[in-house]
Amino acid sequence: MKPKHQRLAFIVFALVMLGIATTLILTSxxxxxxxxxxPSDIADNPPEPGQFIxxxxxxxQGSVTHGEADHVTFQITDFETVITVNYQGTLPALFRExxxxxxxxxxxxxxxxxxxxxxxxHDENYMPPEVAKTLKKSGHWKDQYPAK
Numbered sequence: 001m002k003p004k005h006q007r008l009a010f011i012v013f014a015l016v017m018l019g020i021a022t023t024l025i026l027t028s029x030x031x032x033x034x035x036x037x038x039p040s041d042i043a044d045n046p047p048e049p050g051q052f053i054x055x056x057x058x059x060x061q062g063s064v065t066h067g068e069a070d071h072v073t074f075q076i077t078d079f080e081t082v083i084t085v086n087y088q089g090t091l092p093a094l095f096r097e098x099x100x101x102x103x104x105x106x107x108x109x110x111x112x113x114x115x116x117x118x119x120x121x122h123d124e125n126y127m128p129p130e131v132a133k134t135l136k137k138s139g140h141w142k143d144q145y146p147a148k
Contacts, residue, residue, distance in 0.1 A: 035047065035051075035053050035054065036053070036054045036055075036056060036102075037053055037054065037055050037056075038055070038056060038057055038078040038081075038137075039055065039057055039076060039077060039078045039080070039081035039082060039083040040078050040080045040081045042055065042081070042083060042107065042110070043081045043110070046107065046110060047107065049106075049107070050106055051106065051107075052104070052105070052106055053104070053105070053106070053107070054102050054103065054104050055076055055083055055085070055102070055103050055105075055113050056076070056100070056101065056102040056103070057076040057077050057078040057083075057100070057101070058076065058077055058078070058079075058098060058099065058100060058101070059074050059075070059076060059095070059096065059097045059098065059099055059101050060074070060075040060076070060077050060082065060097065060098075061097045061098050062097065063075035063097070064097055069088070070088060070089055070090055071086070071087070071088050072086075072087045072088075072089075072091060073085065073086050073087075074087075074097075076101060076103065076113075082111070083111060083112070083113050084111060084112050084113065085103050085105075085112075085113045085114075085115050086108075086112065086113070086114050086115065087103070087105075087114075087115040087118055089118075091118055091120070092118060092119070092120040093120075094120045095118060095120040096120075099120065100120075101118060101119065101120050102118075102119040103115040103117070103118050103119070104116055104117040104118075104119070105117070
């Protein structure tokens with residue numbers, strides 16, 4: 001093979017490898033992205049079945065029920081729509097009714113969510129940014145909530 005053809009073959013090989021690497025990186029990013037939804041967002045435009053997502057809002061008062069073996073059921077609301085969350089595990093120490101919460105997991109149907117992880121606010125000065133944005137959008141933001 002002439003040196004000119006060798007260079008051309010090397011360039012083609014390098015471009016193919018670069019394309020494969022780019023595809024692998026983009027696929028990895030897509031699989032690791034977790035989208036945030038408010039209950040109203042799910043009702044308006046539900047995610048794909050089985051897609052790992054975050055759902056955030058406030059824990060409705062009186063909705064928390066504890067079952068056997070650390071099973072907990074509660075409802076998250078954005079004051080427009082309600083999603084029932086099922087969780088198996090220990091809740092964060094700061095998890096409370098009428099507090100902001102974000103649950104990570106998958107939807108089992110349009111109004112039920114199976115959580116794998118629960119994130120509660122960590123102190124009185126914190127509101128998850130996604131929850132704050134949802135509250136402002138729905139008109140339920142109160143001045144007593146800290147602006148972050």
